[in-house]
Amino acid sequence: MILSREFYARPTLDVTRDLIGKVLVHDTPAGRTSGVIVEAEAYIGESDPACHAAPGPTARNAPLYGPPGVAYVYLNYGMHYLVNAVTELEGSPAAVLIRALEPLEGEPLMRRRRARGTRRRAASFDAFELCRGPGNLTRAMGITLQRNEFDLTTSALRIEDRRIPPRKVVWSRRIGINVGVEHEWRCYDPESRAVTRDRGEGRDKGEGTREKI
DNA sequence: AGAATGATCCTCT
DNA sequence: GAGGATCATTCTC
Numbered sequence: 001m002i003l004s005r006e007f008y009a010r011p012t013l014d015v016t017r018d019l020i021g022k023v024l025v026h027d028t029p030a031g032r033t034s035g036v037i038v039e040a041e042a043y044i045g046e047s048d049p050a051c052h053a054a055p056g057p058t059a060r061n062a063p064l065y066g067p068p069g070v071a072y073v074y075l076n077y078g079m080h081y082l083v084n085a086v087t088e089l090e091g092s093p094a095a096v097l098i099r100a101l102e103p104l105e106g107e108p109l110m111r112r113r114r115a116r117g118t119r120r121r122a123a124s125f126d127a128f129e130l131c132r133g134p135g136n137l138t139r140a141m142g143i144t145l146q147r148n149e150f151d152l153t154t155s156a157l158r159i160e161d162r163r164i165p166p167r168k169v170v171w172s173r174r175i176g177i178n179v180g181v182e183h184e185w186r187c188y189d190p191e192s193r194a195v196t197r198d199r200g201e202g203r204d205k206g207e208g209t210r211e212k213i
Numbered sequence: 214a215g216a217a218t219g220a221t222c223c224t225c226t
Numbered sequence: 227g228a229g230g231a232t233c234a235t236t237c238t239c
Contacts, residue, residue, distance in 0.1 A: 059224075059225090074223080074231090075221095075223055076230065076231065077221075077222090077231095077233090079221050080231095080232050082232085097231060133233065134231075177231055215237105215238090216236105216238075218234100218236075219233105219234100222230105224230095
């Protein structure tokens with residue numbers, strides 16, 4: 001079942017949490033790829049300095065101001081496409097960045113896309129490595145700027161509820177930003193091997209989850 | 214363990 | 227013309 005527009009027309013943090021366990025699907029001439037969302041981040045409004053809407057409306061961030069349930073895709077660092085799902089009502093700029101997936105369909109195609117242009121062989125990729133990180137998952141799924149503003153409720157790029165058993169979720173600070181770091185708006189399944197490894201801030205908690213190999 | 218680096222290009226001032 | 231919601235690898239301490 002494809003997620004409805006109403007699903008996205010809610011507070012962004014609710015949508016972020018509820019997207020964990022849903023399935024991102026992309027159909028292309030090369031075939032279908034899909035994966036279970038296990039990590040996502042919320043970017044909320046012009047008052048969130050890390051949100052692309054922070055400077056006010058521009059040509060690039062226009063989709064954020066549009067209706068919910070639409071894809072916002074943009075190029076980051078000159079080489080990575082990042083995909084977001086626009087949330088909340090039209091005129092209220094907010095979105096959820098999809099950060100990691102567990103591959104479901106089209107894993108061989110994902111391997112080929114990830115290996116393309118590199119020295120690595122397609123077979124050398126670990127399954128959980130294919131869609132770990134927002135730039136990696138768009139590469140594996142063949143998502144480019146061309147998909148910007150696509151309707152996630154009807155198009156070849158969509159998010160479905162496939163009744164995957166509920167995932168455990170935890171919240172943390174967002175990754176890869178220097179402003180708005182105080183918000184714990186990153187939501188992920190701590191037991192998924194596809195989740196981005198936590199670099200950056202040292203852990204000050206007594207929760208010594210320092211992993212050894 | 215943490216910092217630096219390079220690939221690479223669209224968007225806004 | 228500067229600066230990114232990155233990633234993997236290579237450095238330095």
